[in-house]
Amino acid sequence: MSTPTTQAPAGTHLASALRKARWRIMPLICVLYFIAYLDRNNVGFAREEMSRDIGLTATAFGLGAGLFFVGYTLFEIPSNAGMHRFGARRWISRILIPWGLLAMATAFVVDDVSFAWIRFLLGVAEAGFFPAVVFYFTLWFPVRERAAVLGIFVLAQPLANMIGAPLSGALLTLDGLLGLHGWQWMYLIEGLPAVLFGIAVPFLLTDRPANARWLTGAERAALENAIADDDARVTSHSVRSFMSALASPTAWAYAGLNFGMVLGIYGLAFWLPSIVGELGDFDPFQRSLVVAIPYAAGACFVLWWSGRADRTGKRAAHTAGSLSVAAIGLLGAGYTLHLSPVLALTFLCLAAIGIYTAIGPMLSMSASLFSGAAAAAGIGLVGAVGNIGGFVSPLTVGWLTDLTGSSQAGLLFLAAALALTAASVWLFARHRPEGDTRLVLPTTQESSR
Known part of the structure; x- marks a missing residue:
């Protein structure tokens, strides 16, 4: 008499696959983004010493810092096309090595012109890394998991600044060692890890679930079915090709919303x-x-x-709430900057909480618009237009600082931009399926009952 075989339910295989994917993918991706964010933002820590040594005004610094995003924007969509064509392992490695070398080369700028050029070229080299990773996540995680996954990913941003601040400060104290300024040591040491990881990434990443030998056959099937099912419910069925996504009014709307959010991110960071x-x-x-x-x-x-x-599915509401908190924090910091250092710092903490908690829910909406080649194009477009904010923001804040002699006007500009973006997110996305997934998907709370 034969004993019937007991098969694990599909939900068990899916949970196991997601757990393995998080532990296999997320630590490495988060480390890479930590390095990326440190290399693009450490210029803010070096500003005073470097400006003094090579003669940069606040406006020239803001222009150079922002030119990173011009190069990034111009090459972001073509770079994401390369990610779709060649896969994560080869393409992310291609991005990492030249960006690391150019980050190190920033140590040898001598004036405002060389500083501007190296920042532009660094943006070209790093172009596509962030949207490539967001697109990579759409290949590995169902729609209902993406805000949390993106939250883990973007956690690298505040951590890079939190850890990078004292790290960069410590490296600045190496001033005079071997005849180099402290800021030169900072660029050289903090740029090297990107090169080393660029060599290692092809051996560490897996392009798609179908290629994952570390998943069982049942786990691969469950994960691919869950991604396909969520995409069928949430993503657009009328936009399938790369070029049609670039012409999508919805993608352009999210690109504009991302632009507003990025104004705050890099205005604060730089x-x-x-x-x-x-x-x-x-x-x-x-x-x-x-x-x-x-x-x-x-x-x-x-x-x-x-x-x-x-868990709630209310991504638009969470994004709008976060950006509103950030706007209040920046407004408060602007008006207390010269009245109470403790109160101003408290408001800056509130601003940072609002800015960084907005990123995961915001990007999960735009990452859920399309699938396949259209997703690669749409995510690239949203990132490219958004990163123009990374150029506009530091340049505008620098100009206002030169004009007024204080950071207050820049803080008020950033507060206004984030308040407008919060209202726009709420009005545009709260009744759309990617902004409120309860319209088409059960929430995590409901599905666990």
């Missing part, structure tokens, strides 16, 4: 060290420790808020 410098008389390392405080506050809430957006 200028926070200088803003903190107005709060007291700090040496570079002391200033870096104070700069780390708002980022630590932001990091504490990212995972909880992104997970909550997935």
Whole structure:
């Protein structure tokens, strides 16, 4: 008499596959984004010393810092096409090695022109990394999991600034070693890991679930079926090709919303060290420790808020709420900057919490618009237009700082931009399936009953 075989339910295989995918993919991707964010933003920590040594004005610094995003924007969509064509392992490696070399080359700029050029070329080299990773996640995680996954990913942003601030501050103290300035050592040491990981990535990443030898056959099938089912319910069925996604009004709408959010992200990231410098008389390392405080506050809430957006399905509401909090924080910091350092720092913490908790829910909406080649194009478009904000923001804040002699006007500009973006997200996305997945998908809470 034969014993009947007991098969595990599909939900068990899916849960096992997702658990393995998170542990296999997320640590490496988060480390890579940590390095990327450190290499693009460490210029803010070096600003005062480097500006003094090579003669940069605040406007010239803001222009150079922002030119990174011009190069990034121009090559972001073509780069994401390459990711779709060649796969994650080869393409991310292709991005990492030249970006690391150019990040190290920033140590040898001598004036505003060379600084501007190296920042532009660094943007060209790094172009496509962020949207490539977002697209990579669409190949590995169902729609209902993406806000939480993206929350884990973007946690690298505040952590890079939180850890990078004292790290960069410590490296700045190497001034004079072997005849180099401290800021030169900072660029050389912090750029090297990108090159090393670029060599290692082809051996560490897996392109798609179908290629994952570390999943069982049942786990691969369950994961691919879940992704296909969610995509069929949420994504557009009328937009399938790469070019049609680039012409999609919805993709352009999310690109505009991302632009508004990015204004706040990089306005704060590039200028926070200088803003903190107005709060007291700090040496570079002391200033870096104070700069780390708002980022630590932001990091504490990212995972909880992104997970909550997935559990409730209300991604538009979570994004709009976060951006509103960020706007209040920047507004408060602007008006208390020269009144109370403690109160101003508290408001800056509130701003960082709002900015960084908005990113996961916001990007999960645009990442759920399309699938396949259309997803690669749409995600690239949203990122490309959004990153124009990375050019506009530091340049505008720098110009306002030169004009007024204070960071207050820049903070008020950023607050207004984020408040407008919060209202726009709420009005545009709250009744759309990617903005409220309860319209087409059961929430995590409901599906677990």
